[in-house]
Amino acid sequence: MTNKSNNGFNSWQKSFEKETKKNFSDAKSETDEGIDIKPVYTKDDLENFSFVENNSLPGQWPYTRGPKASMYTNRPWTIRQYAGFSTAEESNEFYKKNLESGQKGLSVAFDLPTHRGYDSDDDLVMGDVGKAGVAIDTVEDMKILFNNIPLDQMSVSMTMNGAVLPVLASFIVAGEEQGVDRSLLSGTIQNDILKEFMVRNTYIYPPEPSMKIVADIIEFTSKEMPKFNSISISGYHMQEAGADNVLELAYTLADGMEYVRAAMSKGLDVDDFAPRLSFFFAIGTDFFMEIAKLRAARTLWAKIMKDFGAKNERSLILRTHCQTSGVSLTEKDPYNNIIRTSYEALSAILGGTQSLHTNSFDEAIALPTDESARIARNTQLILQNETGVTKTVDPLAGSYFVENLTEELSKKAWDIITEIEELGGMTKAVKAGIPKLKIEESATKKQAKVDSGSRVVVGVNKYKNPKEPSVDVRVIDNNRVRDDQIKKIQAIKKSRDTRAVEKALANLTNAAKDETNLLTPCIEAIKLRATVGEVSKALEQVYGRHFAKSLSVSGVYGKHFEGDKDFMKVEKKVIDFENANGRRPRVLVVKIGQDGHDRGAKIVATSFADMGFDVDMGPLFQSPKDVAKDAIENDVHAIGVSTLAAGHKTLVPELMKALSNIDPKSKIIVFVGGIIPEQDYEFLYKNNVSAIFGPGSNIIECAEKVIDLISDNLSKE
């Protein structure tokens, strides 16, 4: 505050202090981002800005107020719901239904094997086929996916990063076989591999060849697909993994800079491709912070692109898709999620997003049903048609608070971006594992705040619902999906010209050895009905498969609980256990299958260790057999399986079988955490699972339950 001599302010301050019995200077609340929020903002808070310009207009430098002059007053944002259901046929039905009910764009979710470049018939992916998205093995699946959907009229967004080459190639070939020239295809492919190495882990190749592939796609689309966005630089998954808004903002823009450099290294002029870069942010429950984040993102990107020498105005403008936060959804009292999602959607709109996905309220439990998907879509339709928010561009401009917050966020993010640049850019930082570790640290802090009750989550750690409602969820018959896909692959393999396919794949492998663009030979192979898995393997021969090093934070969780009664109770139980048994309770925390979302597993590992457990961490992408070997060799007391991709019904029984195969007398107990529909609880208990912890579980309570279960189990000797 620069000017407190103001009489009006002084008398306000007096009243404030009288009402609150607090000193004004102490009355601040600190956000996750480390920003102090004051109880009041005034005109003085609009001074000394280095990023935000007070009198700027929408559609003008530095674009804080929006990419376009007219924004929603001319055309509202695009309602773009992300979805994919197991098979191409089901997804196609779902898309057509949505298009009839007012949706303007499509967004495709793929299953994990497709993401990781495995065909559905690969043994490695047994539990993952058709889970969390649609399985694409060949171009035939892609054609079914868009059956009767004219690809020259529909914008299609594809969340694909690992297997970008075969998937984009399949999309192009599917279009061509529908009679649509590739130059008419519109939409976006996510193609953001750096964040995969940070948080989502659905990569295939190591960072450097992966970056080359990104650049190949930018190059190809900039020349041949003028209406297609070559990349969607995503912060979404970072926030989902626990990053605060500054980390999300800074790392996303730093990723963007790295992609710009990669494309420029192919000899492209920055203005050739920059107008087709797009972004993707998460919108969580911190209402004003999220608004400020979108405004700050546009402000910073304009500056960054100017520094890259962009001359075309469109290169300076950040356009973004947003999705409401999945991690803010709770399993407990799930109808609250409709309310959370509504506020988040409003944040995204006030921040000026170009398109939006609103989550279905049951997504903390399972994949959405038709009914929950309808409510999610209607959330946006009501905003567009009933609330009047589309009538004024950037209505919060000039708000002392929001403008100040935009500036603060910009400053903090800029500091981190500068740090990353000094390290030599994001690829290097990612290889060193720094962003991943920072995000995990932030995630652990957030979890500790919820578990300790210093952050309220309604229905979870306060105002709990005494009568939990039961919710109908979508059930997927994973084995049927896999069998169908396998049959389709077999039929295609019989009918295609095998020799031509082999030749095309060999060409692709050779192309990977040179520096030539890989998309063209990929399209050739896909046209001949090579599978996604075959194409991925052809490249793997040259690039290898990437395995991530896993670093862990420690001490971050425990710090929030100094003197906490429940925490100390668990600590004491651990010591008593050690005195009685000669060692500490030992738990193996694993992810099984192709799901790489490891935030939950990491948080459980670090917080259990902080309570004194010995915690074994397994590598990602293990099969049930690998997990059993690991558990038995380390003679752990318990295995904690983290599952978010609906594979638990196949993978957990497999694990049980594998354990007793190695040791028929195995006394290792198994508990499961993650997204598990209540309908599956009985199935899991029948398969000897000892405990199930859903989203929003208090980790201290989990730890206590686990140690009690272990002790009970040992006393049965």
Next chain:
Amino acid sequence: MELIENIQKGERAAIAKAITLVESSKDSDQQLSRQLISELIKKPGKSIRIGFSGPPGVGKSTFIESFGSYLVTKNYKLGILAIDPSSQITGGSILGDKTRMVEISKNPNTFIRSTPSRGTLGGISMGTREASIILDAAGYDFIFIETVGVGQSEIVASNLVDIFTLIVGPGSGDELQGIKKGITEYADIFIVNKNDGELKIEASKTAADYKSALSYYKKLDKLEKQVLLVSAIEQTGMKEVIKTINQIVDQNKQKGIFEERRADQLKFWIEEEVKNIIASDITKRLSSKGSISKYSEKVMKNEMSMFEAVETITKDTLK
């Protein structure tokens, strides 16, 4: 004991439970553990025990993944004992080595056990020696012992193995001045990792630095130290590592050094055990008599000198 038979049959669960037993701090477990080890030690297997140490961040686990993968393709059976530090504050630990051993952890010819250090000296945990005896009895060809490279650990670790290797990174040659004393005496092989990509030149330079520094030590020690260049990521140089290990083992066996070392290690072990027993016995006596606090009060009040107190307590306790 049925357990012994099952270990000798190579049953995974039996080996694992036996290692739990030797690591246990419970009295009854320790008695069982002594019986077990005395039996197993009667019929030694053919394992070669190799220690791997090095500062954090040089890629020890990645190297072991890479080197181990090479060995299992040659049909060797490989046991790995990895020691992870426990937190000083909470006593808990995160045992994450296996996240970097993706391929070998799946292989049926490996047995990988992580152990929390539980605050023991130099990262060697209680029971590591015994665990290697169990793996030996179970028929593993090589036993790797991976330790956290901090100061004293090399010395303790080197007393458990037949070959001791130190893994270092490119550019570490400068630090050689500071650490050479402890290491050059105990390490048989120096492995310079990260001989790949941009670091290749730096790695070769580091290897040369080590070679020249080590040349001064040849005369003092009976054995020639080896410096090798590898890339764990690209899996290069692995053939040379195993070749060198085999050469050193053969040469040591011929010269009788191999047996001599094992005998020395046995002596060290016995001495250690005796010291441990005496120390814990004396700790018990001291605390039961309460003489420390009694006499330190007297010292505080200037009723006697500190050294008089020490002498009196010692005499009193050893009575």
